[in-house]
Amino acid sequence: MLPWWVVGIALALLDVAVSITQQRMIGASTAYPFVAGLAFSGLRDVYWRLIHGAAYWEVWFLIGGFLGALAVGVLTRRGRAPAVRTTLSARRAAFAFGGGFLMIFGARMADGCTSGHILSGGMQLAISSWWFAAFVLFGGVVTARLVYGRRTG
């Protein structure tokens, strides 16, 4: 598989290329409320109009992500890579659904996620993004310690 440093350099080059050619940077989290608006016309109000332009880009970006990952899986004949957990217990299902909920609600409160804030904002030395990253690390580590306990392996 691809070494980590190739992934790092490729991500940097890709985001800079997007900045030059698309007059924006990589981001993902507006896609989720946008999809909600597609499903329920009643939601197409203030927030929908605010995120519409960015969200359209991000929905297609995420669809591309699915296709790119699928292509690599098929080409390497490893379509089914192990997920975070291989069996989905009721607890794991609740964590996945609840985690997805918290993650997107938090991302929309903060106006960005790992790609929009930490990667894209981080490389622009944006104060909002470095501030966000610090609190993400805090929330992630505290939650992991509380929920999964202190592990060594």
Add this chain to the structure above:
Amino acid sequence: MAGLLAPLLVGVIFGAVMRAGLTYRCDCVLDGASLRRSPLPRALLLAIGVGVILIHAGHLAGLLTFHVKAFYPVGIALGGVMFGGGVALLGFCPGTLTIALATGSLDALLGIAGGVLAGTLFAGLFPRFRDSLWHGATYPIQRFGPLLGLGAGGEMALALAVGLVLIGAAFWLAREARGA
């Protein structure tokens, strides 16, 4: 139609690279000990380190403009803690969920469902959130360079320094991973 081709292509490259590097999983957050072993933290550090130098060089050369998000410390801090907690529970980020879905992850499917529900709720609450104490004041400062009173050359020097530190940190994590 043309408008969707660029993000689709960027997404395909992003998805292929992240899938091939096995860097779409945020399980490093689930388990502090694997912060060293997981390839994601060091790949992300390296991407930001290389990117901070390239993006500032590109700006200096007049090739691009900055696209920075507004700074409202209260809302971003609260959202950041929720986001970090959510990622720790789920194990993926918003951008890597569809990549995980392509590997057949049921976790990712449930995460997407939870995310769309959160998006639905947030869209409804947004007008009240924007004017609330939970959002707080927005400050006009955007980037560290202007905050420190740096000119274009100074900002480039800052970017070089930060970039080199982040690149160094990424390779240090990689060395630690070999020793772990």
